[in-house]
Amino acid sequence: MSDHIQINLGDHQYPLIINNAFNFSCLSKRLQDKKVLLVSNETVAPLYLDEIKSALPFCQLFECILPDGEQHKNLLSWELILNSLADCGLTRTDVLISIGGGVICDMTGFAAASWMRGVDFIQVPTTLLSQIDASIGGKTGINHPRGKNLIGAFHQPLAVMINTTTLQTLPQREFVAGIGEAIKYAGINQPDFAHWLSDNQTGIMSLDDEVLRELIVRCCRFKADLVEQDEKEQGIRALLNLGHTFGHALEAATAYQGYLHGEAVALGMVMAAELSFQLGFCDSELRKTLERLLRGFKLPYRLKKSIAAEQLVELMRLDKKVQSGQHRLILMKGLGQAFIAKGIEENDILNAIRACV
Ligand SMILES: NC(=O)c1ccc[n+]([C@@H]2O[C@H](COP(=O)([O-])OP(=O)(O)OC[C@H]3O[C@@H](n4cnc5c(N)ncnc54)[C@H](O)[C@@H]3O)[C@@H](O)[C@H]2O)c1
Structure with a gap:
């Protein structure tokens, strides 16, 4: 079927x-x-x-x-x-x-x-x-x-x-990195999906065919919905970049050897949650909720001490979402309430990254 x-x-x-x-x-x-x-x-x-x-x-x-x-x-x-x-x-x-x-x-x-x-x-x-x-x-x-x-x-x-x-032949670390992108959908606009992921963690991790199929169908529908609304990323599709600006910098800073893409996105979401909190968009619960979910799937949620926050910010300047030298980031007002934040100061980004070590 x-x-x-x-x-x-x-x-x-x-x-x-x-x-x-x-x-x-x-x-x-x-x-x-x-x-x-x-x-x-x-x-x-x-x-x-x-x-x-x-x-x-x-x-x-x-x-x-x-x-x-x-x-x-x-x-x-x-x-x-x-x-x-x-x-x-x-x-x-x-x-x-x-x-x-x-x-x-x-x-x-x-x-x-x-x-x-x-x-x-x-x-x-x-x-x-x-x-x-x-x-x-x-x-x-x-x-x-x-x-x-x-x-x-x-x-x-x-x-x-x-x-x-x-997926049966996929190394476990690669499989789990994919869960990082699934959690992203919960962060963007699907808060109930976070509960579904927690409730079905055992089935997901044991590669239960029915659970996996439901996971994939749900995520494909979430993505299809955003792509249909905004094919060329003029607006709402940019929300799919939640965790990605930090994540891409993490990947580049470690020469694409330190983090798998989904792992970098997972840690990037924690940084986005911390920055959202520090800028007063949400309370500190959001970061804790995300961290609990990530920890459950053994995804990274703290920055390795060997990576300097300054280097990450420098790499973030090359992000495609930077416009006229101003940082545009996907932040959250709560779980499932992502939005595009413009004109974010580098100092605020630095502080948020430092708070995630
Ligand atoms: N175009 C988009 O919208 C979009 C969205 C998200 C991510 N990406 C890109 O996707 C890339 C990451 O993709 P990924 O996580 O699939 O990494 P990947 O393509 O590197 O695959 C991960 C590893 O698994 C191996 N592999 C693949 N299928 C396997 C299988 N069935 N059994 C055993 N091994 C298998 C691969 O050879 C590789 O070693 C990044 O470059 C990222 O930028 C693109």
Whole structure:
């Protein structure tokens, strides 16, 4: 049995299909006899590529297997995908398929956005984080040495095909990092979801199929709702960046080796809660509630002493949300009451970070 969520974006609509197998039959008409480049990495390809190839008997398949890791989400990997597209002679009516976590989803999407000024692509996300967040909504891109996701484009996929059984092979730390992004939805506008996460912690951590499916369906609906209201992040979609400005700085400060993305977002949310408290937007309970939730899932909620607050603030200056030199951050008036705060002083940010050690 599969769950089906439709993303409606005016002139473009596409399905998110949540299943417990790889099944592309609903796309067979679109893919019939087309050239399809499968993009994956050295970790995921040995696990799932053969199964996926057998599920795609109706098209002409090619592969591009990249090195694994956030440090490879860069111009070189993007160029390797473009070289594969050139080698297989992929034309405007052909298709790319990403098979992997958020890194592969973002890079494949960006290659699809740039090849011949835009070709279709399908997301097959295989981490919890990419199934509930990265594969949905059309943000594609790569990192620049100066900062995360600085190069990219909005390019919506043709479909997102989620196979929940792929989570069985995901290392536990990666799985838990995905929970960091799930908790983000509770912080933005879904306070009841925080209770659901606490109540279902055992089922989630034991990878109970029914609980996982509900987790994924709920999160996909939360994200779909925000993306439908604001596809190009002119307003409300920016709320999805809760914890991310701090988080991206944490990732860059540790050369993408210290924190997984979802872990950095988790700690970033604590910093956002502390800053919200210090600026008088909420009481101190918010940070405590978030910390309890994060601690329950063994996610980080305190900053390592070795990371200087000054370095994080310097890195935050390069964030895409900085406008005319002023910091714009997602803060909270309470759990589930996120808002866009403009003109935040660096000194206040520094104090909040220091209070999270
Ligand atoms: N575009 C968006 O809207 C959006 C949203 C959130 C995050 N992101 C991006 O997503 C990235 C993080 O994604 P991620 O957390 O999935 O990291 P990731 O892509 O690096 O995957 C994590 C690790 O798990 C491995 N892996 C993937 N699936 C596996 C499986 N089923 N079994 C075993 N191993 C598996 C990967 O090879 C990798 O080593 C970041 O670059 C972030 O910027 C994008």
